[in-house]
Amino acid sequence: MKAAFFRLPGEVELREVSTPEPKAGEALVRIIACGICGTDAEAFRSHKADWHRRGHEYAGEVVAIGEGVVGLKVGDIVSGVSSVPCGKCNACLKGLPKYCAQRQYGGSDAFAEYVCKRAEFFHPIHNLTPEEGALIEPLTVALQLVRDGNVQLGSTVLLIGAGPIGLMALKLCRECGASKIFVSHPSTSVERLKLAQEWGADLILHPDKEDVVGKLKQVEPDGVECVLVTIKPSIAISQAVEASAIGGTIAFVGVEWQPEATLKFDVDKFHFHKLKLIGSDHNPCSLLYDEAEDLLQRKVIDAQKLITHRFPLDCIGEAFDLACKGGRYARKVMVGAY
Ligand SMILES: [Zn+2]
Ligand SMILES: [Zn+2]
Known part of the structure; x- marks a missing residue:
C-alpha cells in the first residue's frame, strides 16, 4: 500500500x-x-x-x-x-x-x-x-471548547481564530443560543471569513488591521462572558483577559508545541475580575x-x-x-x- x-x-x-x-x-x-x-x-x-x-x-x-x-x-x-x-x-x-x-x-x-x-x-x-x-x-474539539467556555443561552462570546475548529465552534455557539458572537480572524483569510459570516458571526474583527479589544469594547463596554481561543495561547490569552467581562470564562485549544511556553497577561485583572481560564483538550x-x-x-x-x-x-x-x-x-x- x-x-x-x-x-x-x-x-x-x-x-x-x-x-x-x-x-x-x-x-x-x-x-x-x-x-x-x-x-x-x-x-x-x-x-x-x-x-x-x-x-x-x-x-x-x-x-x-x-x-x-x-x-x-x-x-x-x-x-x-x-x-x-x-x-x-x-x-x-x-x-x-x-x-x-x-x-x-x-x-x-x-x-x-x-x-x-x-x-x-x-x-x-x-x-x-x-x-x-x-x-x-x-468536531469533538469544537464541542469540548464550547462546553468548557461555558457558552449558554444568551451568552456573549468572543471567538479568537476562525479556522475549521473555530468555525465549527461558532456554529455550535449559535446553536446553543449565544446572543452575540464576535469573531477575531485575519482579514486575508477570505474563504473562512465568508463562512464565519454565514454561520452567524455578529461582528468580525481583524487583528491584522485593527485593535480587536478596543473595537469590541465600543459595542460591548463590559466585555464578553465567554472567550474561545483556537490559536496559540501566547498570542491570544492576554487579549482574552482584556476582552472578558467580570466572571468571564476563557477556554483555549491552541497548542504551543514547546515544553515551557509562557503566557503574559494582566494577572491583577484576572484576579479582581474573577476570571476562569480552562485548557480545553478534548x-x-x-x-x-x-x-x-x-x-x-x-x-x-x-x-x-x-x-x-x-x-x-x-x-x-x-x-x-x-x-x-x-x-x-x-x-x-x-x-x-x-
Ligand atoms: Zn486535528
Ligand atoms: Zn482512565
Whole structure:
C-alpha cells in the first residue's frame, strides 16, 4: 500500500509499504477521506522532525477484521477515533473518564491507503458520508471548547481564530443560543471569513488591521462572558483577559508545541475580575463521538460548507501546499481515495 511520510519542515513523500494484516482485536480500514488538521499544516510549515507518518481526522471502510472483534464487520464505514479512556485509572473509576490519566491514543498515520488498529479506535458511522465521518474528530474539539467556555443561552462570546475548529465552534455557539458572537480572524483569510459570516458571526474583527479589544469594547463596554481561543495561547490569552467581562470564562485549544511556553497577561485583572481560564483538550475524544455524529447528521455542521478541497493521496504535496496557505483559498482540505 501507499503511505505518506513526512520530514519537517516542508517534505512529504509517498512510499510503498506492506499492507498490515489485522491481528486479534484489530481491524484493517481502507482510508476514504482524511482531513489536514491545523496542527498538521502548522507542523509542515514550521516544526523540525525526522521521517514519520501523520493523519488523524479520517474515515474509511472496514476491509478485514482479526479474531475476537465485536461491534465491527467488513463493509462498515467507520470514523477514526483519536483517543479512548482506559477505564481503570482513578478518574475513570470515579466516573470522570474525561480526566483519564492513561488515555490510549490511536496514533496518526491515516494519510495512507490503509490503517490497522485495535477495533476500539474505529467508530461505526450511520447516515453520514465518509467525508462527514472524517470531521467527527475535529468536531469533538469544537464541542469540548464550547462546553468548557461555558457558552449558554444568551451568552456573549468572543471567538479568537476562525479556522475549521473555530468555525465549527461558532456554529455550535449559535446553536446553543449565544446572543452575540464576535469573531477575531485575519482579514486575508477570505474563504473562512465568508463562512464565519454565514454561520452567524455578529461582528468580525481583524487583528491584522485593527485593535480587536478596543473595537469590541465600543459595542460591548463590559466585555464578553465567554472567550474561545483556537490559536496559540501566547498570542491570544492576554487579549482574552482584556476582552472578558467580570466572571468571564476563557477556554483555549491552541497548542504551543514547546515544553515551557509562557503566557503574559494582566494577572491583577484576572484576579479582581474573577476570571476562569480552562485548557480545553478534548481527549479522550471517544466520549464525544456520538454527539458529534448527531450534529453532522442533523447538518448543524454542514460538512459540504466546510470542506472546500479534495486531493487524491498521490497529490498530498499539493494538498499540504494549499492547506499551508491558510484560509485565503481553503477552509478544510481533504486527502484520500478521490
Ligand atoms: Zn486535528
Ligand atoms: Zn482512565
